[in-house]
Structure formats: structure tokens, C-alpha cells
Amino acid sequence: DAGVIQSPRHEVTEMGQEVTLRCKPISGHDYLFWYRQTMMRGLELLIYFNNNVPIDDSGMPEDRFSAKMPNASFSTLKIQPSEPRDSAVYFCASSLLGTNTEAFFGQGTRLTVV
Amino acid sequence: GENVEQHPSTLSVQEGDSAVIKCTYSDSASNYFPWYKQELGKGPQLIIDIRSNVGEKKDQRIAVTLNKTAKHFSLHITETQPEDSAVYFCAASTGGAGTYKYIFGTGTRLKVLA
Numbered sequence: 001d002a003g004v005i006q007s008p009r010h011e012v013t014e015m016g017q018e019v020t021l022r023c024k025p026i027s028g029h030d031y032l033f034w035y036r037q038t039m040m041r042g043l044e045l046l047i048y049f050n051n052n053v054p055i056d057d058s059g060m061p062e063d064r065f066s067a068k069m070p071n072a073s074f075s076t077l078k079i080q081p082s083e084p085r086d087s088a089v090y091f092c093a094s095s096l097l098g099t100n101t102e103a104f105f106g107q108g109t110r111l112t113v114v
Numbered sequence: 115g116e117n118v119e120q121h122p123s124t125l126s127v128q129e130g131d132s133a134v135i136k137c138t139y140s141d142s143a144s145n146y147f148p149w150y151k152q153e154l155g156k157g158p159q160l161i162i163d164i165r166s167n168v169g170e171k172k173d174q175r176i177a178v179t180l181n182k183t184a185k186h187f188s189l190h191i192t193e194t195q196p197e198d199s200a201v202y203f204c205a206a207s208t209g210g211a212g213t214y215k216y217i218f219g220t221g222t223r224l225k226v227l228a
Contacts, residue, residue, distance in 0.1 A: 004157070033216075043158070043203065043218040091157050100146040100165075100207050103216070105157030 004106035006092050012112045018080040021109045023092030024073055033103060034067055034077050035091040043091075049075065082113045116141040118206050120219025127194050128227050135222045137204035138186040144206040147180060147187045152201045152221075161202075162189070194226045 005024040013019050025032045033048040047057040052069045060067070064083070069075040079086055089110050093103040120137045127133050139147075145166040150158035164171045164178045164187065171178050175194075180187040191198055204219040 042220045045216060093157070102148065102160045102163065105150075105159065107155070108157050 004092055004094055004104050006090075006106035006109050008109060009107060010110045010112075012114065013082055015083055015113055016081045017113075018078065019082045019086075019111060019113075021077040021090050021092075021111070023075045023077070023106060025075070025092070025094030026096075026104055027073065029094035029096045029104070030072075031095045031103075032069060032075050033093040033095075034075070035093065035105075037089045037091060037108070046077070079111075082111075084113045087112050116144075116206075116208075116217055118204060118217045118219040120204050120222060122222060123220065124223045124225070126225045126227060129194060129196060131194055133189075133191045133194050133198070133224055133226075135189045135202055135204070135224075136186060137188070137206075137219050138184075139206040139217070140185070141206065141208055141217075142185065143208045144185075146207040147178070148205050148207070149176075149178060149189050150203045150205065150218075152203065154200075158203055191224075194224075196226050196228050199224055199226045 007022045030051050034046040036044045036046055046059045047067045048055055049069045065079055067077045089108045091105050091108045093105045095101050095103045118137055118139045125133055148163035149161050151161045152158040162173050162176050162178050164180050169180055175192045177190040201221045201223050203221050205216055207216040
């Protein structure tokens with residue numbers, strides 16, 4: 001398996017624009033997580049899905065953020081409108097059989113909002 | 115709320131020496147404690163984990179110890195090598211049906227000096 005695949009790897013956008021980050025989890029994994037990493041706040045869990053259903057989105061910072069998982073092999077994280085403080089590295093991770101197991105991370109998307 | 119504290123934030127050691135990173139957690143219900151290594155430009159990758167029913171676990175040069183009474187756990191790397199240089203994250207998880215609390219520490223940047 002190629003692992004968790006995220007796209008794009010880098011994204012530079014202007015403030016106010018819509019940004020969509022994409023993730024393909026490892027085939028067969030039933031949990032998918034979106035994390036945000038910044039120097040100030042470290043790794044923050046934004047939202048996670050189980051069998052394509054959002055379970056906990058309490059980490060989503062604002063209504064400008066939304067995430068979907070239309071099927072078992074694809075998820076998106078959307079920011080609309082984007083702001084400079086959204087600049088960070090966004091990671092997608094997936095795991096199998098619950099939460100107390102290894103999470104496999106993608107390479108991340110480095111987002112810069114100017 | 116629940117949190118995980120990690121120390122030190124940076125650590126420099128001579129090649130061949132040992133490195134120790136310490137974490138404390140607040141949620142007494144936490145029962146899974148993974149350690150992740152993040153290399154530059156990559157996502158975090160699990161290197162070792164321990165569950166609450168075990169006090170110590172070792173894998174070659176890496177070991178983790180857990181003290182549930184004191185709510186702290188530590189990563190030990192012996193005979194450090196330059197390729198051990200990376201950022202290390204601890205995490206504490208409280209898994210259970212319908213819940214997920216996977217809280218990361220703030221990270222330790224380890225530099226192994228040749």
C-alpha cells in the first residue's frame with residue numbers, strides 16, 4: 001500500500017479564497033483523522049471519522065472549516081474563506097479497528113495564506 | 115481539559131549517548147501511549163507504543179516506561195545515531211466506544227551531534 005496520500009503537498013492562496021485539501025486513507029482503514037500542526041499549538045486534532053461518519057468535530061476551529069468523507073477512500077478538508085492564521089501543515093491520518101491503535105499519517109499539506 | 119506535557123522542547127546529545135524524553139498526562143483514563151517520530155517534511159511515524167497494563171517496553175535501542183500512578187511516561191533512546199535526529203511526539207489516548215481522545219505533546223527536537 002502506498003500509505004496515506006494527501007494532495008496538494010503545498011498550497012499558497014490569497015486571503016478570502018477557498019482552499020480544499022484532499023486525503024486518501026489506507027485501504028481498509030475505518031478511521032480517518034485531520035490534524036493541524038503549527039509551531040505555537042503543535043498537533044491539534046480537528047475532526048475524525050469512523051466508517052465515513054464524522055464522530056467528533058469539536059476541534060474544528062471555526063465554521064469556516066468543514067470536512068467531508070463521501071466514501072471510504074476519500075476525504076476533504078475545506079476552508080472558506082481562508083485567513084492568514086490558517087497557515088499551517090495539515091495532516092490526514094488513518095487507522096484500523098479503533099482509536100487505541102497506530103495512526104498512519106500522510107505527508108501533509110503545507111498551507112500558506114497570504 | 116485533558117493535556118499532555120512534554121519535556122524538554124529541544125535536546126542535543128553526542129552520538130552514542132542516551133536521550134530521554136518525558137511526558138505527563140492529566141486524564142487518568144488514558145490507556146494507550148504512543149511515541150511518534152517526525153522527520154523534516156514528513157508526517158509523524160509511530161516508533162513505539164505502550165498500553166496501560168504494561169510498565170515497560172523495549173524495541174532494540176528504543177524503550178518506553180510508564181508510571182500510571184504518577185501519570186508520566188518516558189522515551190529512552192540508547193546509543194544515539196545521527197539518523198535519530200528528528201522531532202519526537204508523545205501522545206495519550208483514551209479509547210472507547212464512541213469516544214476518542216488522542217492528545218499529543220508539544221514535541222521534542224532531538225539533535226544527535228556526530
